[in-house]
Amino acid sequence: MSARQRIDLHTHSDRSDGTDSPAELVRRAQRLGVDVLGLTDHDTTEGWQEAADVAERTGVRLVRGIEVSCVFHGYGVHLLAFLPDPAYPPLVEELGRVLAGRSSRLPATLERLRSLGIDIDVHDVHQVAGKSAAMGRPHVADALIELGVVRDRNEAFERFLGPQGPAYVHRYAADLEAMIGIIAASGGVTVIAHPWASRHDHTALDEDGLARLHEAGLAGVEVDHEDHPPQVRARLRDLARGLDLVVTGSSDYHGVGKIDHELACNTTAPEELDRLLDLAAAAARAAGRDVPLVVPAR
Numbered sequence: 001m002s003a004r005q006r007i008d009l010h011t012h013s014d015r016s017d018g019t020d021s022p023a024e025l026v027r028r029a030q031r032l033g034v035d036v037l038g039l040t041d042h043d044t045t046e047g048w049q050e051a052a053d054v055a056e057r058t059g060v061r062l063v064r065g066i067e068v069s070c071v072f073h074g075y076g077v078h079l080l081a082f083l084p085d086p087a088y089p090p091l092v093e094e095l096g097r098v099l100a101g102r103s104s105r106l107p108a109t110l111e112r113l114r115s116l117g118i119d120i121d122v123h124d125v126h127q128v129a130g131k132s133a134a135m136g137r138p139h140v141a142d143a144l145i146e147l148g149v150v151r152d153r154n155e156a157f158e159r160f161l162g163p164q165g166p167a168y169v170h171r172y173a174a175d176l177e178a179m180i181g182i183i184a185a186s187g188g189v190t191v192i193a194h195p196w197a198s199r200h201d202h203t204a205l206d207e208d209g210l211a212r213l214h215e216a217g218l219a220g221v222e223v224d225h226e227d228h229p230p231q232v233r234a235r236l237r238d239l240a241r242g243l244d245l246v247v248t249g250s251s252d253y254h255g256v257g258k259i260d261h262e263l264a265c266n267t268t269a270p271e272e273l274d275r276l277l278d279l280a281a282a283a284a285r286a287a288g289r290d291v292p293l294v295v296p297a298r
């Protein structure tokens with residue numbers, strides 16, 4: 001029996017809100033028999049180089065990605081961008097805006113917590129955030145754990161940081177359709193992350209919405225994700241097939257930062273990865289780029 005490739009395209013390192021360094025993440029992938037690993041930190045490419053160095057030594061194939069914070073019809077949507085040119089000026093500019101929004105939200109969040117009698121300093125959050133280049137609520141959650149206010153990140157989101165929570169503060173996100181266009185123009189491909197996860201309002205991401213995004217250049221949708229129950233996956237898979245969108249599956253691994261999201265708990269079929277890489281190659285050619293798409297090269 002030929003071994004089928006294990007492909008996990010959506011994971012986070014400590015350069016955003018995961019807890020493994022990029023090097024640890026790649027080594028873990030190797031230990032667990034993951035052949036192809038996507039590193040998709042929120043809004044940053046900071047972990048790419050370290051992950052690529054270890055990938056080349058271990059033979060794990062690395063797909064460099066970003067999970068970009070976007071907005072569509074007023075709703076937050078996470079967009080997986082694979083193999084974009086990280087130096088493409090419109091992308092650099094827009095990620096800069098998103099990261100600035102993350103930084104300015106932090107003091108506002110801490111102000112809310114202070115009004116609830118919880119005193120956390122910005123420096124405390126930076127301390128627990130370590131090497132993260134994308135400050136977020138998970139780091140505030142970690143500071144709350146450190147202070148003994150909550151037991152885990154989940155409790156922090158439920159009691160304080162979630163959209164209905166008393167310490168929730170809005171932040172800037174990129175326009176979804178514009179970002180799909182920017183990634184395509186930079187020579188990359190896009191996949192909507194967990195479009196129908198229960199904590200997201202997916203009314204805008206219905207059949208019409210996804211069809212429109214496909215026309216705007218969207219390559220695929222993440223169907224197999226822990227936040228999608230079985231019936232949701234079945235419906236979304238049918239819809240994706242009908243629209244000829246690539247279907248992916250992934251763990252959204254965050255180290256110990258997110259329970260029930262172990263590496264490769266969901267995977268992508270090799271045929272679907274091939275389609276994605278073909279589309280990326282076509283986009284790269286159209287953008288006049290000549291870069292190794294996946295390291296190490298096949």
Ligand code: AMP
Nearest residue numbers: 017042135136137138153154157257258
């Ligand atoms: P932010 O990037 O600051 O908007 O925070 C959102 C991130 O927090 C998401 O991308 C998730 O990775 C993480 N997150 C959201 N809800 C939870 C939860 N209940 N437990 C742990 N992590 C969460």
Ligand code: ZN
Nearest residue numbers: 012017042254
């Ligand atoms: Zn995250």
Ligand code: FE
Nearest residue numbers: 067078193194
């Ligand atoms: Fe996400």
Ligand code: FE
Nearest residue numbers: 010012067252
């Ligand atoms: Fe994610």
